[in-house]
Each structure stands twice: as C-alpha cells, then as structure tokens.
Amino acid sequence: MFCETYNKPLTDAAASGELSAAQREHLASCDPCRIAFAEEQSLFGAIDSGLRTVANSEVPATLIPRVHFALNNEPASQRRSFSFLVWGFASAVVTGGVVLGLIHLSSKPALVEPSRPAPVAVAQNSPERASLNPTRTGGVSPVYRVKPVVLAASNNSRQDLPKVLVPPDEGAALLRYEKLLHKESVAGIQTTAKSLDMPQGIEPLEIAELELGDLRIPVLPKPALDGHAK
Amino acid sequence: MQEFILIEPGSTAPKLDEVEWTREAERSAFRSEFEEHLADSSSLAFRVARGVLRNDADAEDIAQEALVKAFRNFDALRERNRFRAWLVRVSFRLALDRLRSSKRRGIREAEWIREQERTRPVESETSHEFQQHLERAMAELPEKLRLVLLLSAMDGHTLEEVAMLLAIPVGTVKSRLFFARKKLAEKLRCFVKPTTSR
Secondary structure (H helix, E strand, O other), X not given: OXXXXXXXXXXXXXXXOOOOHHHHHHHHHOHHHHHHHXXXXXXXXXXXXXXXXHHOOOOXXXXXXXXXXXXXXXXXXXXXXXXXXXXXXXXXXXXXXXXXXXXXXXXXXXXXXXXXXXXXXXXXXXXXXXXXXXXXXXXXXXXXXXXXXXXXXXXXXXXXXXXXXXXXXXHHHHHHHHHHHHHHHHHHHHHHHHHOOOOOOOOOEOOOOOOOOXXXXXXXXXXXXXXXXX | OOOOEEEOOOOOOOOHHHHXXXXXXXXXXXXXXXXXXXXXXXXXXXXXXXHHHOOHHHHHHHHHHHHHHHHHOHHHOOOHHXXXXXXXXXXXXXXXXXXXXXXXXXXXXXXXXXXXXXXXOOOOHHHHHHHHHHHHHHHOOOXXXXXXXXXXXXXXXXXHHHHHHHOOOHHHHHHHHHHHHHHHHHHHHHHOOOOOOO
C-alpha cells in the first residue's frame, strides 16, 4: 500500500513507466511504497505480456491464398459491370448529343418552304394585316403576338461536343463512330439544301407574329313549322 | 482499377494494340505493387481483427474482407503508411461490426473457449486464467483505447507509428495508452499475486 501522499503519483508512475526524481527518493526511503510500487510494476508487466500475446497472434498461412482467390474472382466481374456502366453512360451521352444536333440541324431547312415568300414580321396596325387575315371584318379583336424567333445553326457544332472519358480500348471505336455520324450529318444537310435550291450556308429564320381574329358564329335560319307541331 | 483516356471529338484514334499493351502493363504493375503491400500488411489486418474478435477464423474472414476492399481502393492507397492506416481502420471497424452481430456472439464465445482449451500452451493455470481475464477486460475498454493498446503491443510499432496509423498526435497515443493500461490494471489487480520480496 502506498503512502497517502504518494498513492496517485506512484500508481500513475507505474502505469506510464516514468518516475520523477522526488518519487525515486521517496521510494528509496519508504519500504511500503517500494513494495507497493514493485507490485504495480509486476501487474503492468503481466498486462504487457498478455497484450503482446493477444496482439501478435500467429497469422494463418491460408490468409494470403484466400485473398488471392477472392481477388481473382471478384474484381473481374466488378470491373466488367463498372466498365459496362461507364461505357453505356458515355455512349448514351454522345449519341444523345449527336442526335439532338442532327435534329436541330435537319429541322431548320424544313421550316422554310421555297414556294412561298419568306414571312415578314408585321406590325400590329399596318395595312398588310388585312392580307394576312382576309376574313376579318372591323371591330377590335385581341391580337396575340409572338415575338420573331431567329434560329441559326452553328456551323462549328463539333466544337460544342463534350470531351468524354472512356476506357482506352473503347476510345478508338468512339472516335470512329463520331466521325461516321459527323460525315452523315454534313452530307444530309448538303443534300437537303440542294434539293430546296438554297445556298448551302444556313440563313437565319424569322417567324412572323401570329394574329388571331374574332370567332364569328353565323345566325341560323328559323326552322319552318309544320302541322305536327300543332 | 478502371483506367480512362480522354477522347476529344475529331482527334485521331489511338492504335488499339498500343492501348491494350499499355493497359496490360499498368494492370500488371498495379497488381505487383498491391502484392507487396499484401505481404507487408496482411498480418496487421489479421491481428487487429483478432484483437477484437478473439477468434482466428473470424479474424481471418475480416482480414480477407479488409484486404479485398483495400485492393478495390488501391489507387488512393498506394503510399505505404496510408495503406496501413486505412487497413487498420477498416479491419477494426469490420471486426467490431462482426462482434456486434448478436446472432454469432453466443456461437463465437463457445468456439473461443474451445479454441483456447485446444491451443493452450503448457503454462501455469494462473497465467492462463490471467490471460482470459485480460482479454475480457480489453473487450470492455472503449474502442479508441483498445485499438491503441493493440497497435502499441504489436511487434515493431513505436508510438510514432501508432500515431501515424491512427492519424492522431503522439501525445494522444500516449494519453490513451496510459488510461487504457490504468483501466486494465484496475480490473486485473485482484488476479495478480502480491509480491513478497522487499
């Protein structure tokens, strides 16, 4: 049993293994403390020994072969599915982008019919309104205006295409696919422009404002009354 | 680990043979680098798990699981210290999860007792009992203290290495070690015969 004054300091010293000079002096002069300190040291020695036994248990020889076996089986399927997902996603993005681009480009020539004169935006009170809506007769009617829209195709749409990350062996295929799509889209635009007798450069398109007239309901003639009605 | 290349629309396609060759070489280098880490650190994973579970079979399962996970994350763990630190954390966490699964607990305790009986070296009954008490007392310690105790007791680990493995300051390792040893001493004092020598 330690002296009352040295109980805690010497217990802590036994746990940490660090004795101060004052504690050493006390131990040299106090038999009960020296005995108690030796018991504490013995206890911690047993604990440390037991801890070493627990912490350094023998590693089974089967561990590394088991890990090898697991690695040889697992990652292949994981990689494959991961690669499939990434490639699928990249393909979807690229295809979607290209298809949208094609739709955007191919829809433009179709909007302009060559047989008609190009539509002109008309102001609300101009005299040309009558020709746009010949059935309309006097009166105030609401006019729904649509702002002219200018559509312009980008000639350098290739620059807008995103850069994509793909597995190395799939990069070549993607590039070939992209090249093929690009050729087809350019050829398609040129063919459409030729067939419409238009210059191959794409002009901006204007959409004239729309005007909606009054709804007129004709007065129906009264039906003739015959003898059955009497 | 999956590798990628950046493809820019309109660029020339790389040669497939070259790409395949590079990929294969990288895969081979990756695997051999991991093998080095595996040989170096598999015992660490096993011992951390064994310290928690007190059962060789369970600890081997956990070590295997942790090492396979390490392989999957190896791109971020190529630096040795980072790999070992990650492995310690994952092994410890997986072992605790396994320990907490209530279904297995009863079976494991029974297995542990049988295994202790079977593998017990020729030593005094007192020492064997003390070891059992010690392992039980360790199991009751808070997780942080237990892990520091385990790692500090492993061969060749200095306080600095333990600090590095746990990503904590050396001072924290010292204080945790101090409190852990004191707690164990409080629990085990009654099992040690008092010394009679003066």
